[in-house]
Amino acid sequence: xxxxxxxxxxxxxxxxxxxxxxxxxxxxxxxxxxxxxxxxxxxxxxxxxxxxxxxxxxxxxxxxxxxxxxxxxxxxxxxxxxxxxxxxxxxxxxxxxxxxxxxxxxxxxxxxxxxxxxxxxxxxxxxxxxxxxxxxxxxxxxxxxxxxxxxxxxxxxxxxxxxxxxxxxxxxxxxxxxxxxxxxxxxxxxxxxxxxxxxxxxxxxxxxxxxxxxxxxxxxxxxxxxxxxxxxxxxxxxxxxxxxxxxxxxxxxxxxxxxxxxxxxxxxxxxxxxxxxxxxxxxxxxxxxxxxxxxxxxxxxxxxxxxxxxxxxxxxxxxxxxxxxxxxxxxxxxxxxxxxxxxxxxxxxxxxxxxxxxxxxxxxxxxxxxxxxxxxxxxxxxx
Numbered sequence: 001x002x003x004x005x006x007x008x009x010x011x012x013x014x015x016x017x018x019x020x021x022x023x024x025x026x027x028x029x030x031x032x033x034x035x036x037x038x039x040x041x042x043x044x045x046x047x048x049x050x051x052x053x054x055x056x057x058x059x060x061x062x063x064x065x066x067x068x069x070x071x072x073x074x075x076x077x078x079x080x081x082x083x084x085x086x087x088x089x090x091x092x093x094x095x096x097x098x099x100x101x102x103x104x105x106x107x108x109x110x111x112x113x114x115x116x117x118x119x120x121x122x123x124x125x126x127x128x129x130x131x132x133x134x135x136x137x138x139x140x141x142x143x144x145x146x147x148x149x150x151x152x153x154x155x156x157x158x159x160x161x162x163x164x165x166x167x168x169x170x171x172x173x174x175x176x177x178x179x180x181x182x183x184x185x186x187x188x189x190x191x192x193x194x195x196x197x198x199x200x201x202x203x204x205x206x207x208x209x210x211x212x213x214x215x216x217x218x219x220x221x222x223x224x225x226x227x228x229x230x231x232x233x234x235x236x237x238x239x240x241x242x243x244x245x246x247x248x249x250x251x252x253x254x255x256x257x258x259x260x261x262x263x264x265x266x267x268x269x270x271x272x273x274x275x276x277x278x279x280x281x282x283x284x285x286x287x288x289x290x291x292x293x294x295x296x297x298x299x300x301x302x303x304x305x306x307x308x309x310x311x312x313x314x315x316x317x318x319x320x321x322x323x324x325x326x327x328x329x330x331x332x333x334x335x336x337x338x339x340x341x342x343x344x345x346x347x348x349x350x351x352x353x354x355x356x357x358x359x360x361x362x363x364x365x366x367x368x369x370x371x372x373x374x375x376x377x378x379x380x381x382x383x
Contacts (some may be wrong), residue, residue: 038330038362039297046295046351048344049231049284050223054214056234056268056279058204062176064089065197067169068097071190077201079183083174089201090185092170101163108156115153118146178205181277204277210270212244212281218260223287224249230266232283237274244268246285288344294357295349296340299365300327305335306367328364329357335364 070092077089125142128134182202185191191198212232216224228246248265266283268275305328325342328335343351357363 035368036330036335036364037366037368039300039365041294041296041352041357041359041361041363043292043359044295044349045289045291046293046344046346046349047289048287048346050216050220050287052214052216052220052264052283052285054212054232054264054266054281054283056210056212056275056277056281058181058207058277059209059211059267060176060178060205061181061277062178062203062205063199064172064175064201064203065199066092066172066191066193067197068092068166069190069192069194070094070096070170072185072187075183075185075187077174077180077183079180081180082178083180083203084177085174087174088171089174089180090172092172092191094167094170097163097167097170101160101167104156104159104163108153108160111149111153111156115146115149118142118149122146172200174201174203176203176205178203179207207273207275207277208270210268210275210277211247212266212268212283214264214266214281214283215254215261216264216285218253218262220285221249221262221264224264224285229286230283231286232268232281234275234279234281236276236279240274242268242275242281290344290351293343294352294359296327296352296357296363297365298345298348298350300363301325301342301350303328303335303364303366327357330362330364 072090073093074091075089076091077083077087083089122139122142122145125134125139129136129139180201181204183200184198184202185200191200212230224246226246226249230244230246232242232244233240234242244266246264247267250263250265252263254261254263324339326337326339329338330336338355338357340355340357341353343353345351
């Protein structure tokens with residue numbers, strides 16, 4: 001019985017050893033090509049872009065304020081309302097302004113009366129002077145009184161005009177036709193215009209056309225030009241791509257912590273009104289684009305063969321002519337270095353301008369994980 005069990009164990013061990021030897025020899029017989037991940041050179045379109053961020057704003061945005069102080073008595077416009085030029089937006093309490101105007105008008109009547117008295121007095125003194133009853137000095141004094149009364153009359157008239165204008169300013173009107181973006185006051189709120197004009201409303205002239213204020217790094221600003229096309233997305237519509245054109249590259253730089261950026265303004269059509277002021281735009285400037293060109297994946301340009309067992313030192317990439325790059329074509333299961341001249345890139349593919357390569361060639365992008373090496377480290381040992 002013991003001998004029979006021993007034979008069974010030996011037979012099982014022999015079968016297991018044969019299976020391990022077969023598996024190991026089969027893995028060694030796999031073609032070398034399976035050790036590399038490759039991609040095929042093909043023809044396609046390449047669009048070279050520059051990425052930046054910007055904020056959507058109306059082309060014309062007017063801050064509507066007040067030139068006089070007072071308490072808001074009535075509001076005639078609210079958020080998102082369409083308004084026309086001259087339309088009343090709000091009214092301030094006119095009580096104090098009306099009282100000031102009435103006082104100014106009373107002062108004007110008093111000044112007019114004093115002027116009439118001075119005119120009559122001058123007329124009488126002129127007759128007395130012609131008859132020789134008064135001296136020329138006395139006549140000059142009466143003339144000066146008339147001039148002073150005339151000056152006071154002009155001051156009173158100006159005061160009435162100013163107070164009348166202030167009363168008109170208590171009625172806030174829209175300077176342009178557009179849509180109300182913001183309303184910063186409520187009924188009963190007191191606004192003071194003593195030192196700084198308070199902003200009551202913000203009105204955008206036309207939201208069917210908007211602009212994007214874009215901050216561009218100084219390293220990329222040299223690639224931009226007027227009327228250059230842009231593509232951008234907004235977080236509100238991640239699946240939609242919008243287009244526009246560069247309108248202006250402003251010369252005034254912004255410097256923060258030694259980082260220099262320039263403000264670029266792009267125009268965008270917003271006929272459907274889907275884009276709103278304040279949205280963040282993720283912009284891609286179209287710097288260059290080519291159609292149906294031979295291209296190589298950028299991963300192939302970064303690939304470098306690993307060291308082999310025969311040469312344990314790290315294998316160096318071969319050096320070509322200045323301006324050339326090396327890629328590795330897979331020929332007979334082995335990577336073969338090939339030099340190419342590169343053109344534009346979109347971050348995923350690069351244009352091949354020159355080189356002994358053709359569409360359909362397989363190029364190595366990386367080596368597969370050394371799973372076989374890790375597996376072959378296991379050795380069946382017989383004790």
